[in-house]
Amino acid sequence: MSDWQEQGLAHIWLPYTQMQTAPAPLTVASSKGCRLTLADGRELIDGISSWWTACHGYSHPHIAAAVAAQLQTLPHVMFGGLVHEPALRLATRLAALLPGDLERVFFTESGSVSVEVALKMAIQYWRNRGEAAKKRIVYFRHAYHGDTFATMALCDPEEGMHTLFAGAMPEQLMAELPRDEATRASFDALLAAHRHELAAVIVEPLVQGAGGIKMHDAATLAYIAEACTRHGLLLITDEIMTGFGRTGRMFACEEAGITPDIVCLSKALTGGTLPLAATVARRHVFEGFLADDPAVALMHGPTFMANPLACAAANASLDLFEREPRLQQVVAIEAQLRVELEPCRDLPGVADVRIKGAIGAVELAGAIDLNTMRRRFAELGVWVRPFGNVVYLMPPFVITPDELRTLTAAIRTVLGERARTL
Numbered sequence: 001m002s003d004w005q006e007q008g009l010a011h012i013w014l015p016y017t018q019m020q021t022a023p024a025p026l027t028v029a030s031s032k033g034c035r036l037t038l039a040d041g042r043e044l045i046d047g048i049s050s051w052w053t054a055c056h057g058y059s060h061p062h063i064a065a066a067v068a069a070q071l072q073t074l075p076h077v078m079f080g081g082l083v084h085e086p087a088l089r090l091a092t093r094l095a096a097l098l099p100g101d102l103e104r105v106f107f108t109e110s111g112s113v114s115v116e117v118a119l120k121m122a123i124q125y126w127r128n129r130g131e132a133a134k135k136r137i138v139y140f141r142h143a144y145h146g147d148t149f150a151t152m153a154l155c156d157p158e159e160g161m162h163t164l165f166a167g168a169m170p171e172q173l174m175a176e177l178p179r180d181e182a183t184r185a186s187f188d189a190l191l192a193a194h195r196h197e198l199a200a201v202i203v204e205p206l207v208q209g210a211g212g213i214k215m216h217d218a219a220t221l222a223y224i225a226e227a228c229t230r231h232g233l234l235l236i237t238d239e240i241m242t243g244f245g246r247t248g249r250m251f252a253c254e255e256a257g258i259t260p261d262i263v264c265l266s267k268a269l270t271g272g273t274l275p276l277a278a279t280v281a282r283r284h285v286f287e288g289f290l291a292d293d294p295a296v297a298l299m300h301g302p303t304f305m306a307n308p309l310a311c312a313a314a315n316a317s318l319d320l321f322e323r324e325p326r327l328q329q330v331v332a333i334e335a336q337l338r339v340e341l342e343p344c345r346d347l348p349g350v351a352d353v354r355i356k357g358a359i360g361a362v363e364l365a366g367a368i369d370l371n372t373m374r375r376r377f378a379e380l381g382v383w384v385r386p387f388g389n390v391v392y393l394m395p396p397f398v399i400t401p402d403e404l405r406t407l408t409a410a411i412r413t414v415l416g417e418r419a420r421t422l
């Protein structure tokens with residue numbers, strides 16, 4: 001180990017990590033396509049696209065060139081009173097890609113903050129209309145919407161951090177996903193009982209990500225949208241994970257034919273290169289903030305919002321969606337996952353297998369030694385990082401069939417080894 005590694009490891013604090021017992025993290029030296037090269041020379045095939053961001057693989061030359069050119073002309077400028085071409089072009093393109101009149105884009109730098117902005121939009125929208133009591137939010141079991149205080153309060157209470165921070169977060173209302181008659185009735189009853197104090201419902205459309213990679217169908221999503229209309233509530237879809245092709249459409253909400261009032265985007269927005277997020281509002285939401293009174297304006301503004309380098313990367317990423325057959329690649333990945341991952345269902349210790357677009361999840365039953373399992377995957381030459389009780393793949397869309405086969409084979413190997421110990 002080099003000096004800088006040994007010294008640095010004594011000073012960094014890793015996310016979601018028990019620093020006393022966790023094995024040392026792997027040091028990555030470079031990345032290309034679907035592969036990570038470690039400082040010790042080993043190469044790993046990446047099965048999870050760096051927390052679901054690197055949809056075009058790593059170090060794509062088109063994105064690199066766009067960022068390099070932007071670095072020469074305007075790396076950053078404040079977005080208060082000043083704007084720039086990369087942000088204006090990107091806002092126009094996002095508005096054109098999103099359904100309906102989702103047409104006003106507020107840029108931030110992380111997914112959690114884009115959800116915070118959506119919440120502020122929803123709450124202030126009602127306040128601006130003289131309905132200041134409408135400020136609570138309905139979220140769903142297994143949801144994940146971020147790690148900041150307001151977003152933690154919208155994460156699954158058992159898998160999330162509600163116990164750790166009880167009393168320090170706003171209290172929101174959790175519902176079951178309205179998948180059948182019984183859950184639809186209770187969802188409706190909840191909305192009816194609380195509508196006077198509710199601002200919005202928030203949902204991860206079709207696939208709930210960090211809360212366990214749980215999936216629901218388009219009819220469930222359409223029902224949520226319809227119930228929001230009926231009860232006069234705003235619908236926020238958090239497409240931070242599902243957006244940009246991951247479920248097979250550019251945005252998951254398209255599959256249900258709905259236009260949410262507010263959409264949150266991040267993760268794959270820049271193709272996994274630079275931090276950027278966007279909260280996109282429908283015209284009527286935006287118009288709710290128009291008045292002679294300055295206090296009616298949206299009160300938010302991160303220092304690095306709409307960073308030009310990040311916007312240039314996002315524009316380059318959208319170019320690639322236009323020029324290359326990304327959504328067809330997702331269809332091919334889904335088909336291959338069905339053939340190669342679905343059979344894990346028959347292994348002892350496997351509770352469920354879920355596949356949608358370029359997402360494949362194997363839910364396990366019983367205790368899981370995550371550290372051991374993660375180490376084993378690295379030994380097999382793949383970067384797969386199970387969490388909770390799921391082992392999952394969300395590979396870059398450019399992954400080759402051979403690379404994907406290596407990933408699914410590694411999962412079958414590791415789960416087969418586990419099955420023999422049960």
Ligand SMILES: *Cc1c(COP(=O)(O)O)cnc(C)c1O
Pocket residue numbers: 110111112113115144145146147204209210238239240241266267
């Ligand atoms: C990752 C994620 C977030 C949080 O984004 P950060 O950039 O990590 O703050 C919120 N919602 C969903 C659905 C996500 O997948």
